[in-house]
Amino acid sequence: MIKLITISSACLALTLTACSKEQTAELVQSDTDNATEQSQTLRIAAAANLSDVLPEIIAAYQADKTPPAQAIDVTYASSGKLYAQITSGAPYDIFLSANQEFPAKLAKEKLDNAKSADEATHESFTYTQGQLALYSVNKSLKGLNTTTLNALLMSESDSKITIANPELAPYGKSAQAYLQSQNIFDTLTEQSRIIQAENIGQAFQYAHTGNVDYGFVAQSQLTAIKATPEQFYTLAPDAYPPILQDGLVISDTTAATDFSNYLRSPAGQQYFSDAGYLAIE
Known part of the structure; x- marks a missing residue:
């Protein structure tokens, strides 16, 4: 009986050790994934009219994060030119257009090209006028x-x-x-x-x-x-026709979604209002 108890105890110890190692490996992998995403640069394709207000919004967004938000790189150009770049494979995480047409077209194309119904896609959103x-x-x-x-x-x-x-x-x-x-x-x-x-x-x-x-x-x-x-x-x-400006999250990174939410938050909208844009509902 004593031998059986000893063997059972040994097996239990081995099982707990294996579980502990597995959990540790999962935590390490999770930390690695988070660190990798945090170290990656968030790439934004932005309409040329945003060149005056977007730097202020980005600075406020980064200052609001603890730890500080990852680096953000912005390319400014006409909405049509940016749309063409994205459809040609340019690696942007967020598209901020000066109209609604281009983000809507891009969202539809991404949905049509999704490999399965479970593949994540995003809808366009209005962030200013x-x-x-x-x-x-x-x-x-x-x-x-x-x-x-x-x-x-x-x-x-x-x-x-x-x-x-x-x-x-x-x-x-x-x-x-x-x-x-x-x-x-x-x-x-x-x-x-x-x-x-x-x-x-x-x-x-x-x-x-x-x-x-x-x-x-x-x-x-x-x-x-x-x-x-x-x-x-x-x-x-x-x-004149309303200049409703829409955006689209292109990648699946947490930072892309988080920044797009900040744009539509009261803090983000205040920057737009101060910069000469009309408030959105």
């Missing part, structure tokens, strides 16, 4: 309204007006839609007065450097430089 403004460093825009704005643009036959590429940049698309709704886009085009920029960032540079007389730009860009009242006119939000 942009405002369109006319900007000039050459001419005073003080006291303008819709009627006088159209008269101003049409009366100066030699003035140049820049808009972002409507095919790639949502701000350019809304600017074109506004000019068309006022029945002046075709005339301006025929007079070769519209200078097309690749994205909203380039459109702002054309106007800011005085290379063109007027530029349809993002209100956030003007807020960032503290433009004076006579330098810009903010168009009424109902005067």
